[in-house]
Amino acid sequence: MEQPKSEAFSSLYASLWRSAYLLAGGLVLAALASFVFARRWVSPVRALQAGAARIAAGDLDTTIALHTGDELESLGNEFNRMSAKLKDSYTTLEAKVEERTQDLTEALDQPTAMAEVLNIISRSPSESDKVLVAMMRVAVSLLGADDGYAR
Numbered sequence: 001m002e003q004p005k006s007e008a009f010s011s012l013y014a015s016l017w018r019s020a021y022l023l024a025g026g027l028v029l030a031a032l033a034s035f036v037f038a039r040r041w042v043s044p045v046r047a048l049q050a051g052a053a054r055i056a057a058g059d060l061d062t063t064i065a066l067h068t069g070d071e072l073e074s075l076g077n078e079f080n081r082m083s084a085k086l087k088d089s090y091t092t093l094e095a096k097v098e099e100r101t102q103d104l105t106e107a108l109d110q111p112t113a114m115a116e117v118l119n120i121i122s123r124s125p126s127e128s129d130k131v132l133v134a135m136m137r138v139a140v141s142l143l144g145a146d147d148g149y150a151r
Contacts, residue, residue, distance in 0.1 A: 052079060055079065063083070064080055
């Protein structure tokens with residue numbers, strides 16, 4: 001018995017079309033799954049990047065909140081610890097700079113005052129009143145007093 005070619009190959013063509021539909025559906029599902037997983041991966045990375053940029057810009061109060069349960073969350077926690085330590089170091093450094101500035105100011109005040117007294121002595125060596133007034137003014141300034149008087 002002979003059959004026409006189209007009828008003979010119809011089951012083969014139907015099988016090929018089913019395979020093509022399944023392949024196309026699988027590709028669409030794979031593309032959607034890839035998109036979902038990529039977004040799930042990229043979102044925490046972008047949050048880390050934004051948080052690191054804020055920390056680098058000097059906003060040391062920044063905290064990076066990630067709840068991924070993986071290495072990215074761990075990395076975010078490390079960024080938070082680093083930011084806290086930097087803030088503490090910065091605060092300590094500011095206090096030390098202020099203390100050193102005060103020490104240097106005090107250390108510079110004494111030679112400046114002595115130079116002022118010596119300058120007045122050199123300008124008027126015979127006028128002891130001017131020299132004593134200058135010394136009193138320097139002593140009041142160095143001691144941080146409001147006023148001074150001699151007995």
